[in-house]
Amino acid sequence: MKDRRIYKILEKVKSLEGTMRSMTDEDLQGMTAKLKAQLKDGKTTDQILPEAYAAMCEADRRILGTMPYDVQILGAIALHKGYLAEMFTGEGKTLMATLPLYLNALTGKSTILVTANEYLASRDADDLRPVFSFMGLTERAGVPREPGEPLTNAQKKENYAADILYTTHSILAFDYLLNNLVDRAEDRFLREFCFVIIDEADSVLLDGAQMPLVISGSPRVQSNLYAMTDFFVTTLKEDRDYEKEDKSVWLTDRGVEYAERFFGISDFYAHENFEINRHVTLALRAHVLFEKQSDYMLSDDGEIVLLDNSTGRSLPGMKLRGGAHQALEEKEHVKLSQEQRSVASITYQNLFLMFPKMCGMSGTISDAKRELFDVYHKLVFVVPPRKKVQRVDRKDRFFASAQEQFEAALEETLTRHRAGQPVLVVTATIQDTQIFSRMLVDHKVPHSVLNANNAYWEAEIIAEAGQMNAVTVSTGMAGRGTDIRLQDGVQELGGLAVIGIGRMENLRLERQARGRAGRQGDPGSSQFFVSLEDEVVTAMTGEKTAPYIDGERHISQGKLRRLINGAQKTMVEQSVSSREQSVRYDKILRRQREILYGARDRLLDRDTIQKDVVRRLIIDDLRIFMDENPKLTHGELTRFALDNLTYELDPEKLPEPGRSRSDRQRLLERLENYADELYDRKTAMFKDEEQLQEYLRQCILNALDDCWIDEVDYLQQLQYAITTRGTAQRNPIFEYSREAYQSFGDMKKTMKKKIVRNFFLGDPQTGKDGRMNIVFP
Structure with a gap:
């Protein structure tokens, strides 16, 4: 999509370049306070964007030594406007993001950039902290400094309180869930969501969106x-x-x-x-x-x-x-x-839909623009490259068998390696990297293999893939986010040669692989070698292609191409369908989650609990008990009272249950009167209303959490079991929705019982720190 308004805003930003260039450091730094004041006086971020972007461009130039190019400013404007920006690999997405991050951080609301892995979040935060600090903003990396060392709540609170936070999508999702599991308001560490930039947005919003993130307890x-x-x-x-x-x-x-x-x-x-x-x-x-x-x-x-x-x-x-x-x-x-x-669960779709302002950037996102609009209601803005792309994308080569495919790819690799040209071999699966590596070893070719096992050293290795004579074998995602810069003299050899082995799950992954070469107008080439034995093809065609692979039947190049490309198209369609189904499942859970988390927040924020609400819960519980036990015995009545009302039972308060309607009505009235008496006795234990309110809040919170955990756990299991119901002439989504609705109703009934039981049988104790601790039944 091409939005002319974005180009007009670019002109306004560029017109202020000279003004910012003439400022002293103190004057430039003073722009932050000036712009914040304008926002406080009623201006919008859109209105101050030209000045804010021009100031940040100049700060980038002075502190980082790099001035954003026009296309980077263009992409930065698109991000602020809420687009998903497609920007070619190597065009400088990291620097581009400094502009919308600065602008939105001026509002004082949460401003977050999420990226693919902890290494990139830590690296980019460290690299860009000096320029944000120069402009008077705090910036943090919300990832552990050492793998396996989780951050404390205090550290998380400090990170999320910063003006700008760099983190990963998975850490943000789990932090959101954990933030809604805390027992005390002061333990919460998240600020209300506002603005987020998603780096490698297609990877997060599409490829990583099918599997819910789950916290186990x-x-x-x-x-x-x-x-x-x-x-x-x-x-x-x-x-x-x-x-x-x-x-x-x-x-x-x-x-x-x-x-x-x-x-x-x-x-x-x-x-x-x-x-x-x-x-x-x-x-x-x-x-x-x-x-x-x-x-x-x-x-x-x-x-x-x-x-x-x-x-x-x-x-x-x-x-x-x-x-x-x-x-x-x-x-x-x-x-x-x-x-x-x-204990808790959420999908990336529903996580990022909670942000009032969400945008993203990637080198390959336009291929999925329809799905992104349908799910996230986002448009894609394609940022033009700064320099004309010189990379030569050669036609794919198609083979019947994997043996022919790998031998042809090896021959191409060896030819280019002998000439000194760097080669990056990108495979569709881990196994293929191992197979091709063994072939290179047999031919005594030194090479590096990246299986995406460690993002830290992967980035260092992938950065060296543009050196003369280098051969690097990698899965598609390994080292993503790191530029491959060409050594002097490599341009004359044709630049980096990308050789793809295997049809990948979608065209975006193949475009990502091709995009490794031809960075910022560099020369380069790409070519894919595919066969009927590629995993994508076998998954979609089964044994239908076996006669062609074995050579029992001849196959033309045209049919070969149609079979292989058709398999990829089918897989893309099925992946889209699977993601849509994942959205529908989690949408049902989201409604329940919003209700429960909203109730939790009100309790943690110390909302007053009216006494008549508690009394009504008690009466409801007694009536449910009577309705569920039409042939009640005195022993069952006694057991109920001991399990739910008091450990010090007065037998005279529980008459022999009768069978007539009038007998049962009198019994209910006696139970209600007894419960009133026990209620007054319980509330008299507390020295003041504040202490009673704290007790009530903890009783309700405990019941809410116990019941919600059971509900989430049941719905997670239900998703697995429900998949087979499509064969029983039943719609799985309808079945899931129906059972989820029923289970939510059952959960509310159980929750009422637990609240009443907690209230009557809970044992409040005061710890050395003066806090109330309750031993629940």
């Missing part, structure tokens, strides 16, 4: 169904008992009938068989959708270690949610780890 009672359902799944046959499509697998009607016979149940989808259904689904996914050495591996000590095959990263310590990890462990016959309950 207390362990769940370990199920004994994993072994039984694992054995059951090993007896199934594809196409007869189950069907597979992309990243989904489900039982056929015949498979469902077999499951009902195997487990001795009448309705596989009945609510009472939820756990069997869930465990069968988990075992089926573990065996059919997860491949060893591709999606996970076994460590030396027999633990499942997850792999991110698109980036090549191993993910030590990370576990699949909802019992999926234990299903994998059962499949591999290793010791089952303790299954954890899900």
Whole structure:
């Protein structure tokens, strides 16, 4: 999209360049106070943008030694206007971001830049802190300085209080969830969200958006169904008992009938068989959708270690949610780890939609502009390159077999290496980097291999990929965010040559790979070598291509091209569909989350709890108890009173329950009177109204948190189990929505019971610090 208003604003910024250049350092620094005052007097950020950007451009020149180019200012204006800006690799997105960060930080509201990994967040924050400090703003990196050393709440509070924060999308998401789990208002560390820039926006908003981020808490009672359902799944046959499509697998009607016979149940989808259904689904996914050495591996000590095959990263310590990890462990016959309950969950879509002002930047985002508008309501602005792109993008070469593909790629690599030209080989999977590395070793070619295992040293290695004679083999994401600068003399050899091996999951990933070469008008080239054995193709076509790979049937170049490109197109469509489904699932949870988090905040902010509200909860609880027990015995009545009302029961207060309606009505009235008496006795324990209010708040907060954890955990499990219901002529989203609505209603009823029980049976104690500590029943 081309917005003419942005070009007009650029002219205004440029017209102030001379004025800023003539200022002393003190006058330039004084612009911050001047602009803040203008905002305080009623001006908007749009109105002060030209002056703010011109001042920051001059500050960048003086402190960093680099003046933003016109295209960087253009992109910076687009970011402030809320666009997702596509800017070619190497054009200077990091410097460009200083302008909108400075402008929005002047408002005093939270201003955050999130990027792909902790190394980039730390590096960029350190590099740019001097210029922000020069202009009188505080800036922090919200990431641990040492891996494995989490930040304390006090450190987080200091970081988020800074004018500008650099962090990662995953840390921000988990911090949001953790901020809504604190017990005291003073432990909260987040400010209200306002302005965010998302670096590598396509990676975050699209590629990383399918899997919810989940915080796990207390362990769940370990199920004994994993072994039984694992054995059951090993007896199934594809196409007869189950069907597979992309990243989904489900039982056929015949498979469902077999499951009902195997487990001795009448309705596989009945609510009472939820756990069997869930465990069968988990075992089926573990065996059919997860491949060893591709999606996970076994460590030396027999633990499942997850792999991110698109980036090549191993993910030590990370576990699949909802019992999926234990299903994998059962499949591999290793010791089952303790299954954890899900305490809180959110997707990136819903996290970033909470920001009133959200924008992003990437080298490749325009290909997904329709999806980005549909999900995030964001338009894409393509920033023109500063210099004409000199890179030569050669036509893809298509092969039937992987052997032909790799040999051709190797020949191209060797040819360019012998001439001294640097070569960057980008593969679609981790395994392909390993295969190609072995081929280079066989030909005695020195090279570096990047599997995206360590972002710190990856950046150093990828930065050297433009040296003469260098050969670097990398997965697509490794070292992303780091420029590849060419050594003197490399331009004359043709610049960096990018050789891609394998059709990638989408065109954006391939454009990212090509964009490594031809930085800021440098020469360079790119070419992809693809085959019918690429993972994308086999995942989408199954065994249909086997005769062509084996040479049993001839295939023309035209059909080869259509099959391979068609497989990528199908995968893109399925990925979009999967992300849309993820949005729908989390949208349902988001409504519940907003209600619960809003209630938590009101409690932490010490809202007054009216006494009649508590009394009404007590009466509701008593009436629910009576309704649920139409044939109540005296023993059940006594048990209820001891479990919910008082440990010091007066037997005379509980008459023998009758059977008639009038008897039950009299009993209810007696119970209500007894509860009133106990209420007065309880409230008399507190020295003043403030102490009573604190007690009530903690009672409600404890009940709210316990019930919400159960709800989140149940909905996480439900998502896994619900996927098979599409084969039972049911809409999975509708089923999930219906059951989530019902479970939310059940949660509210349980919450009322817990609040009443906490109020009557809670034991308030005062600690040495003077704070109230409550022992809950």
